[in-house]
Structures are given as C-alpha cells and as structure tokens.
Amino acid sequence: MNGAVGARGTRRAVNGPVLAAGCVLWRRSEPSGRLEICLVHRPRYDDWSHPKGKLKHGEPALDAALREVLEETGHHCVPGAPLPTARYLANGRPKEVAYWAAEAAGGSFVPGSEVDRVSWLVPEAARARLSQDRDRELVDALLALLPDL
Template sequence: MTKTARAVKAAGVVLWRSSPYYDGIELALVHRPRYDDWSLPKGKLKRGEEFPAAALRETREETGLGCSLGARLPSTHYRVDGRPKEVRYWAAEAGTGRFVPNAEVDRLIWLPPTAARRRLTHDRDRPLVDALLRALED
C-alpha cells in the first residue's frame, strides 16, 4: 500500500504600490538564487500557522516590507518533488520596510504590471497579475 503524499501548503501575495515614477502601480518580484527564477513573495506554512499569517510573514521575510492583505486571489496548484503544492494568494499593498538581500532572495524589483507579467519565470504566476488588476478595479 502506497501512502499518498501530503500536499505542501504555502501562501503568498501579489505585492503592489503606487508608482513613484508614473501614473499607475508597480508589482514586486523577487529573485530566488536557488532556483534562478523571478517569482512572487510566497512560502510554506509553519506548523499551526494560518494561510493569511504565512502570507504576511513570508512577504516580510522575502522583501523586508510589511503589507496589508486585500482581496483573495486564485490559488495555484503544482507539484514539487512529486508532492502536490497549493499556494493561496492575496492582493497586498506594500507598507514600510527595507529590502536586504539574503540567501533566499537576492534581488527585489518593482515593475509595471505588463513588465512584471513578462518577467515572471513561471506561467502559473502570470494570471495572478491579471487577478490583482481586476481586484483593484472593484
């Protein structure tokens, strides 16, 4: 009898701010050197942690910024090392703080939504940009 692999549970945000450079918003993307990818801030839940708390914690850990969670965005589902993974996302307006590069995230960039969509490494992350824009229109 084979045991079914337990799903990895994670939470993240599409972090945005009003652009200081033009009329519109910018989205934060993080570069993870371990995977050499551009991604949205996210990470695994700790034991007993709720999804929203994990989203806030991971955002602070990866970007150095606090944030305010807004609308719930779609979740993504994919496999990592043969295990199913679910990542629940929220729209999140950036708060205060300062990014400091570390072993997990070595770069943070702010891009307009169209450029952010192009820069994201994984196709599964791109619809989250559109979902954020729809949520901000409401």
Template sequence: MTTTGLVRAAGCVLWRPGRGLDGAPLEIALVHRPKYNDWSHPKGKLKRGEDARSGAVREVREETGMECELGPALPTARYVVDGRPKEVRYWAARALGGVFEVSREVDRVVWLGPGAAREWVTEGRDRVLVDALLEVLGVGA
C-alpha cells in the same frame, strides 16, 4: 490532486502605487531566488500551526523586507513539486514600507509595472496572478 503529502504555502502579489516611471498605475514587487534562478511573487511554506494569511504576511516581510496590508484573495496555485502536490494561497497586498535586505533565499527585489512584471515572472501561473490583481483592484494594465 489529493491532500496526501500536500505542501501548504502562502504568498502575495505585493503592490504599491505607480511612481510615474513608465506611466503604470501601480508597481508589483518580484523576488529573485538564486537557488532556482527564477522571478516570482513572494511566497513560502507555512509553519506548523500557521494560518495562510499570517504566513503570507510573514513571507512578504522575510523575502522583501516590506510590511503589507492584505487585500482580496487571489487565485490559489496548485502544482506538483518533487512528486508532491503543493497549494499556494495568494492575496493582493499593498506595500506599507520597509527595507529589503539580501538573504540566502532572495538576492533581489524589483518593482515593475504590470506589463513588465508579466514578462519577468518565470512561471505562467505568476502571470495569471498579475492579471487577477489588476482585476480585483479595478486597474487597467
């Protein structure tokens, strides 16, 4: 994939310690985007001059209402959208707190155990990120 016309984006696999509802050691936040009717990890395009880490934190805040602490880098997703290459850099991010508010871009946020999160995400590349999060945190599913 060439970098000509490359769309740069960043996001996080946002997590918090499990709340005991299904016995999962942690919960992962997924966002629903009504425009695409999909479930994914919070992510978005970088603003001009914005570095990927700052963009990832901003997107989490904008899409979930959560402040977060970035952890290890996760695999970068590369794919084509509308004929243009897109690169999304991801990090593991622990949720520190906040309040979700519905927006034009995201109308729902759910917190799910890893197994359920794998089932809910729309794209296979997002399932890979769930597994990568568990690996870097040293947590079993």
C-alpha cells in the same frame, strides 16, 4: 482528528499537498502613481516569482503570507482580497499556495541567501519577467481587482 489545515483553513490529510501562502505585493509608484508589482529573485532556482513560502505548523495561511512577504521583501503590507490558489507539483509532490493581493506599507529590502533581488515593475514588465505562467495569472487576477490602477 488526524490532519493538517489546508491553505484556506480546510482540513487536509497529513499526506496531502505541501501548504504555502504568499502575496502579489503592489504599490503606487512615485510620482506617477502607476501600479507596480514586487517580484523576488530566488538564486537557488534562478527564477522570478511572487513572495511565498511554506506554512509553519499550525500557522494560518494569511499569517504565513504576511510573514513571507516581510522575510523575502523587507516590506510590511496590508492584505486585500484573496487571489486564486495555485496548485502544482513541486519535487513530485502536490503543492497548494494560497495568495492574497497586498499593498506595500513600508520597509526596505535586504538581500539574503533565499532572495537576492527584488524588482518593482509595472504589470506588463512583471508578467514578462515572471518565470511561471501560474504567476502571470496572479498578475491578471490582481488587475481585475484593481481596475482603476
């Protein structure tokens, strides 16, 4: 069968959307225990977003999401529930990004050319800093999953 695997494992036509995956990375701050969300700054676009990136050929979306979190933030993570898939146009082509909630499990950030800064922010501050409304919606979805945090 000719096609590519969609963000959540469905078959897509080869000329379908660009497939990507990422996570809304979170942790409990020390010592308050408050929820903090990790945002990445991409100097190429001068924007703040959640860690994400394109799937490699044959790579499952969740594997790509975990790889991208590690590459962009330096943190390992424990994936949780899926979050809404973002669908939008990027450079005139449809893009589909599958997201998961993911708890940080240790690591440290090293700046690079793709991501030069990360910020751990409480949800209200993360919503304010995010460059795209679709990324703010992911914060809301995370908060709905983690009401006790």
